[in-house]
Amino acid sequence: MKLELDKLAKxxxxxxxxxxxxxxxxxxxxxxxxxxxGGGKTTLLRLIAGLEQPDSGTILINDKPIEYRxxxxxxxxxxxxxxxxxxYNLFPHLTALQNITLPLVKVHGYTESRxxxxxxxxxxxxxxxxxxxxxxxxxxxxQKQRIAICxxxxxxxxxxxxxxxxxxxxxxxxxxVLDLIxxxxxxxxxxxxxxxxxxxxxxxxxYLVFVGDGGLIAQGTPAELFETESDERxxxxxxxxxxxx
Amino acid sequence: MNILYEKEGDNNRTAHxxxxxxxxxxxxxxxxxxxxxxxxxxxxxxxxxxxxxFLKGYGMTLLISLFALVFSLFLGILFGLGQNSRIxxxxxxxxxxxxxxxxxxxxxQILLFFYxxxxxxxxxxxxxxxxxxxxxxxxxxxxxxxxxxxxxxxxSQRETALSxxxxxxxxxxxxxxxQVMTRILPALAGQLASLIKxxxxxxxIAIKEFxxxxxxxxxxxxxxxxxxxxxxxxxLLLTLPISRLTRILERKFSYET
Numbered sequence: 242m243k244l245e246l247d248k249l250a251k252x253x254x255x256x257x258x259x260x261x262x263x264x265x266x267x268x269x270x271x272x273x274x275x276x277x278x279g280g281g282k283t284t285l286l287r288l289i290a291g292l293e294q295p296d297s298g299t300i301l302i303n304d305k306p307i308e309y310r311x312x313x314x315x316x317x318x319x320x321x322x323x324x325x326x327x328x329y330n331l332f333p334h335l336t337a338l339q340n341i342t343l344p345l346v347k348v349h350g351y352t353e354s355r356x357x358x359x360x361x362x363x364x365x366x367x368x369x370x371x372x373x374x375x376x377x378x379x380x381x382x383x384q385k386q387r388i389a390i391c392x393x394x395x396x397x398x399x400x401x402x403x404x405x406x407x408x409x410x411x412x413x414x415x416x417x418v419l420d421l422i423x424x425x426x427x428x429x430x431x432x433x434x435x436x437x438x439x440x441x442x443x444x445x446x447x448y449l450v451f452v453g454d455g456g457l458i459a460q461g462t463p464a465e466l467f468e469t470e471s472d473e474r475x476x477x478x479x480x481x482x483x484x485x486x
Numbered sequence: 487m488n489i490l491y492e493k494e495g496d497n498n499r500t501a502h503x504x505x506x507x508x509x510x511x512x513x514x515x516x517x518x519x520x521x522x523x524x525x526x527x528x529x530x531x532x533x534x535x536x537x538x539x540f541l542k543g544y545g546m547t548l549l550i551s552l553f554a555l556v557f558s559l560f561l562g563i564l565f566g567l568g569q570n571s572r573i574x575x576x577x578x579x580x581x582x583x584x585x586x587x588x589x590x591x592x593x594x595q596i597l598l599f600f601y602x603x604x605x606x607x608x609x610x611x612x613x614x615x616x617x618x619x620x621x622x623x624x625x626x627x628x629x630x631x632x633x634x635x636x637x638x639x640x641x642s643q644r645e646t647a648l649s650x651x652x653x654x655x656x657x658x659x660x661x662x663x664x665q666v667m668t669r670i671l672p673a674l675a676g677q678l679a680s681l682i683k684x685x686x687x688x689x690x691i692a693i694k695e696f697x698x699x700x701x702x703x704x705x706x707x708x709x710x711x712x713x714x715x716x717x718x719x720x721x722l723l724l725t726l727p728i729s730r731l732t733r734i735l736e737r738k739f740s741y742e743t
Binding site: 291292324343349 | 642643645646648649651652656661665
């Protein structure tokens with residue numbers, strides 16, 4: 242997957258979150274954004290997801306720009322990507338299974354029975370089949386997030402966007418979610434991930450980008466970024482987050 | 487033995503029954519004292535002569551309330567959603583409607599509607615007028631209930647629907663509305679109870695509903711108490727089950743948050 246950011250800018254009111262960010266990655270399979278809170282990494286991910294509009298600049302994916310102006314184009318674009326949120330965002334009135342099948346049926350035109358088949362294959366694969374008929378309120382955090390990932394994967398997206406998928410979880414559930422993401426990655430699912438899990442970032446990323454102070458402070462393969470201390474802000478951040486691991 | 491306090495984690499049935507009885511007794515005593523000071527001679531025979539009037543009125547009140555509830559649901563959905571519509575005339579119409587109806591007394595609305603609007607529109611059927619007035623009145627309150635309900639569904643749900651490629655219509659139809667409905671059911675049941683009580687004001691335009699039956703009997707026989715006490719009981723027989731239902735609905739859907 243080719244990802245290109247061209248002088249991307251975004252501000253909320255007075256606060257400039259991204260200040261003309263540019264990036265060009267030719268062939269990327271798993272891209273991880275790291276960096277301090279409020280540094281702009283989630284905003285960057287939401288721009289790529291088509292959930293926010295940039296003030297200026299463009300994003301090109303495989304040389305095709307995201308058309309923010311047209312609601313129709315934007316919807317077609319969103320149909321091809323999977324998005325996973327920090328707070329799972331499952332639909333509370335639907336069962337785990339229905340959470341996965343509803344978009345398949347209503348957005349992607351599957352028949353009900355085929356959607357169920359597809360969903361059950363996924364749930365089976367990730368040992369969630371027993372939870373299929375439960376409502377989100379009856380599931381643990383880890384189960385909820387894994388169902389949410391199944392929902393995003395079920396539509397066979399071109400790539401998966403994950404916004405701090407483990408930040409809202411108890412530590413005991415973090416690894417089950419990370420395992421699932423790792424498994425998807427090994428299967429060839431392309432992903433762009435925002436995370437604070439440095440161990441996982443290092444292991445799963447082809448390429449790491451350190452986002453902070455409204456820009457891209459450092460970037461490179463995990464080895465480059467973790468071992469060579471390029472920028473003082475990066476090493477200060479890494480020292481802090483790695484202190485107790 | 488403790489009969490007045492509820493202790494945490496203690497299922498003390500006797501205490502509940504005792505306290506319930508105590509309150510009922512005090513209320514009964516207050517009423518009894520009040521009536522004894524009145525030195526009023528009850529003639530319960532009169533209401534028997536007017537029983538058909540009362541029953542017909544009761545049926546009329548029920549019918550008006552039910553029709554008005556259905557109709558006011560439509561109005562409530564339309565104007566509840568309309569308040570956040572991108573179609574600006576609809577938005578302002580909704581805001582005007584809700585604020586005007588909620589900001590003026592029902593009595594004034596009934597008289598204005600009956601003598602001005604219904605008259606000009608040539609609606610002579612009083613039942614229809616009654617249903618329309620109550621629907622318009624209740625619709626404004628339901629609009630607020632629905633607007634609040636839609637707002638209470640987190641923005642993140644809307645965003646998630648969007649990110650999955652749902653159209654705005656689909657996200658309302660499959661994601662937001664089902665959640666709103668379960669949340670506002672208790673409030674809607676409460677609104678039905680209000681509707682039943684508020685419809686008593688329709689007697690001012692001589693619609694033969696429940697309260698009108700009592701007013702008629704009172705003016706013909708001067709048996710005020712014999713007319714109004716059954717009236718109160720009649721309304722309670724309708725509204726108490728509804729408020730019970732409201733409690734049950736509240737409990738049933740509270741787990742979802």
